[in-house]
Amino acid sequence: MDIAYAGYSPKLIFGQFIIEVFVPYMTRRMTELSGRMDLTRMHAKFEAIFELTSLLHFIYFLRTGGHSTITESILSLRNWNNNQPTISSINYDTQNRELMWHAFRDVILLTYPFIDKARQKVVRKQKLARKFSSRLGSYDIECxxxxxxxxIPMVxxxxGHMACYTCVATSRKMxxxxxxxxVEQMEFLAKKLEDGERGILVNQ
Ligand SMILES: [Zn+2]
Ligand SMILES: [Zn+2]
Incomplete structure (x- = not known):
């Protein structure tokens, strides 16, 4: 794309190589070699934090321009177009950035309803589970x-003893x-709960 680091000292370029390639590789290799779980976990945590910061930095870059990565920010490096800009040529750099920002924003806007729907589904399931467990109340759900x-619990x-329908039915007597x-007649838990709920409704 004719984009390169132009006009910077080899020292700076080397510094960027150290930060972006050498340091991550060495830390990963060292934690792997040490074989310690706590170090590996800590490394993963740091990596996750760095990735998140990079993402935020990139979003900021898309919106405002400037340095595209954190390393470039630290070393104040910047990609420039190799071709000398002329007055008649259009600045594609800004346009590309703008395009990427809009694509990014549109993806977020498009996917948000789906994410929200999935979240609502999970919340509904949790509510249902809570309701069911509160209805079961004192019953031990183990056969x-x-x-x-x-x-198919029977009680x-x-x-108030709980047993599977199949386990009860094998004795031929309910x-x-x-x-x-x-002595103790068994009945279906579902029916009992239903009757109980109806009883509550009647009592109110
Ligand atoms: Zn019993
Ligand atoms: Zn059973």
Whole structure:
């Protein structure tokens, strides 16, 4: 694109190479060689912070121009067009920047509704889960027979023991598998909750 660092001392160019290539490579290599988890985690954290700062810096660059990366900011380097600008030629540098800024902004504006929708979906799910767990309330959701979360949960009418429908049905009698036989009738938890809710509505 005919863009280069023009008119800067080799020292500055070398400095940029050190900061952008050598330092990240060496720190990564050292943490890898040390094999320490805390160092690796710290390195990842620093890298994430640097990436975020770079992104913010780039957005700032798109809006206002100037240095395109942090390193360029520190060393006050700048890309210039190799061709000497003439009065008749258009300054494409600014136009490109403007174009990128608008593309970036449009992408954000376009994707925001989708992100928002996804977020709302998650929030709705969490609300539903909270509501369901509060309705279950005192019930232990583990089956007393198989010790796993009850599938199609049934609950003892008085004892409140929870069991899967399949675990209850294998005994051929719809009674609590834990309490003495033929004493505690089991009923579906869903039905009980529904009845309970209707009861609350009636009582109000
Ligand atoms: Zn079970
Ligand atoms: Zn029971």
């Amino acid at each position: 007393v027979v198989c010790d796993k979360p009850a599938v 003892g009418q008085k004892c 009674t609590c598998p834990l309490c003495s036989e033929n």
